[in-house]
Amino acid sequence: MRVLVVYGSKRGGTAGIARMVGGALRGAGIDAEVRSGDEAEGVAGYDAVVVGGALYSSRWHRHARRFVKRHAAKLRDKPVWLFSSGPLGHAENRREDRPPVKQVQRLLNRIGARGHVTFGGRLERNAKGILASRMAKTRAGDWRNPERIRRWTLDIAQQLRPESPDPAARGAPRGRPHPS
Numbered sequence: 001m002r003v004l005v006v007y008g009s010k011r012g013g014t015a016g017i018a019r020m021v022g023g024a025l026r027g028a029g030i031d032a033e034v035r036s037g038d039e040a041e042g043v044a045g046y047d048a049v050v051v052g053g054a055l056y057s058s059r060w061h062r063h064a065r066r067f068v069k070r071h072a073a074k075l076r077d078k079p080v081w082l083f084s085s086g087p088l089g090h091a092e093n094r095r096e097d098r099p100p101v102k103q104v105q106r107l108l109n110r111i112g113a114r115g116h117v118t119f120g121g122r123l124e125r126n127a128k129g130i131l132a133s134r135m136a137k138t139r140a141g142d143w144r145n146p147e148r149i150r151r152w153t154l155d156i157a158q159q160l161r162p163e164s165p166d167p168a169a170r171g172a173p174r175g176r177p178h179p180s
């Protein structure tokens, strides 16, 4: 089982989430590779794909967006999960079921992705850029939640298992056969 984890990130926060996803998949015994969307070559040879994008003005970072568009036809034939990363602040992250922004919803529909989640974002106090530095005055901080990211990833790992390890779930008889 090989999984490709692709991200679009401007300031590194979403790249960090992608690495956490990759680490959790590997911890679950799955071979995972993590790549930026502008570096990932394609999806051939992978059994499943996770794509995550940083949110900027309610749009995904272009490296994530373009990756999905470029490989849409092939992604349709694989199990794919999407994540967005953005909301800054406790109040903004109280809801765990935040729906995807419109643009991401359209990508999700186009490739028939299995799911989407929005994780909290990160903005450093010394962020560069006119808008970012202004925003950082009131909203700098790290709202990425490693435990939540791990839970989401382990759920994916569970769905990717070829068959349940529980013999009862496969209809096999429980326990050892009785000695006769």
Ligand SMILES: Cc1cc2nc3c(=O)[nH]c(=O)nc-3n(C[C@H](O)[C@H](O)[C@H](O)COP(=O)(O)O)c2cc1C
Residues within 6 Å of the ligand: 008, 009, 010, 011, 012, 013, 014, 015, 054, 055, 056, 057, 058, 059, 085, 086, 087, 088, 120, 121, 122, 123, 131, 132, 135
């Ligand atoms: C200029 C600017 C615009 C942003 N717009 C949004 C937005 O529309 N929605 C959102 O949830 N977060 C928004 N954010 C927060 C970022 O998504 C967050 O900082 C994220 O972690 C950035 O990811 P990156 O470090 O991978 O680039 C914005 C941040 C900046 C600096």
